[in-house]
Amino acid sequence: MFYLFPHQEPIIFTIGGKFSSSTQWQHEKKQFTDYELIIGLQGQVYLQIDHHEYIVQPQEVLLVPYPSQIQGYRKTSNVVFFWLHFAVSHPQSVQIRNYTATELGTLARKQLKHHFILPNQFKLIDAQEISVLVYQLLDSHPHDPFFFEESNAFMTYLLLKLSSQFLQTIMTQNTTDIYFTRMMHIKNWVRANMSVHLKVEQIANAFGLTPQYLSRFFKRNEGQTLIEYINNQKIKVACELLLRTTLSVKQISNYAYFKNEKQFFLQFRKCTGTTPLHYRQIHGPIHTNNPDVDPELPIPKKALLQIPKEARAHSRE
Known part of the structure; x- marks a missing residue:
């Protein structure tokens, strides 16, 4: 249906x-x-x-x-x-x-x-x-x-x-387009190997491609550069931590795989249109009856330990 x-x-x-x-x-x-x-x-x-x-x-x-x-x-x-x-x-x-x-x-x-x-x-x-x-x-x-x-x-x-x-x-x-399949593999690989120092050259080597070809291929098929895609994934991690933890912005910038706090601020505002603190104030803490569940995002284990043990219950009726 x-x-x-x-x-x-x-x-x-x-x-x-x-x-x-x-x-x-x-x-x-x-x-x-x-x-x-x-x-x-x-x-x-x-x-x-x-x-x-x-x-x-x-x-x-x-x-x-x-x-x-x-x-x-x-x-x-x-x-x-x-x-x-x-x-x-x-x-x-x-x-x-x-x-x-x-x-x-x-x-x-x-x-x-x-x-x-x-x-x-x-x-x-x-x-x-x-x-x-x-x-x-x-x-x-x-x-x-x-x-x-x-x-x-x-x-x-x-x-x-x-x-x-x-x-x-x-x-x-319904497609037999090998390029679409390759794109999905690249994006999955990036999410699985997220790190502070993840570079285009490293990703290209993993797929037997030149950095120049990979950059053109990704931009043509995804509508954004590979670096933009990587930064967007990092910001998703940051948003998850802002909603689910009481970590400081400086700590979150580190756990979200950014080199420094300044770069984190610039990318966060670019992707969300606001600052990390304002984002946290707007959305507030999530009500959940088990805040220790591992999220789907590639969040470091050290960051997961910062999620508080107590949270206001939002039980299913």
Whole structure:
């Protein structure tokens, strides 16, 4: 099943959080009157939606449709996932379709003009990007004068990003372009080998390419230079640490793989439009009932030890 949500319809964020359980746990039986997104972070979640069984793995997204009945069908432990509820103003405007692989490929190439599409379940291409967006959504402050509008805007943006990643997945499955595959390998290698001294020459050597060719290839296919991509990944790490720890900006600049604090400030403002301290003040601490969960970002182990043991619970209802 594929769900097509109209661009013109406002997405309404209702409630959400981050759930974790180190002991045996099973989802209780519930009847939903809105949509729910479940984004796996750790472990496996066993869910039955109406008469269909699903297993949500880390970095997978499950869309629970409206209306539906949900319950767990098997116990699990050491599980962590985001849960987000949302609704649309006119439920009848959401289209439910079945597509073949060929039809999906055509749809992804032509792009949708009036809708964005989400399947029942799919795997994320960039879980880091989605994780940061969810944290920002959950960090919205109720006392802000435009809290309702901000939350809905964040939820809409998150759904659009999820739809975009799904369509990219379809494009990957339907293309024989070796250059696209190589690009994915390069980006994965960069994230896995992030360091203060990561250079273009080092990456080029890992793939048997010249630095000049790699730079041109990356810019042509990604729309940004390789150095810009590396810095963006570092800033994602910094954003995660700003939201989840009380580390100083100087410490975070080191843990986010920057050479010095000055370079960190310049890149952070360039990527986010604000300073690290202002970013932390705006979004505030995330409410989670287990702040010790290893994130998807390449954060150093020393930085993980700085995450406080106590946090205000935001338990799943």
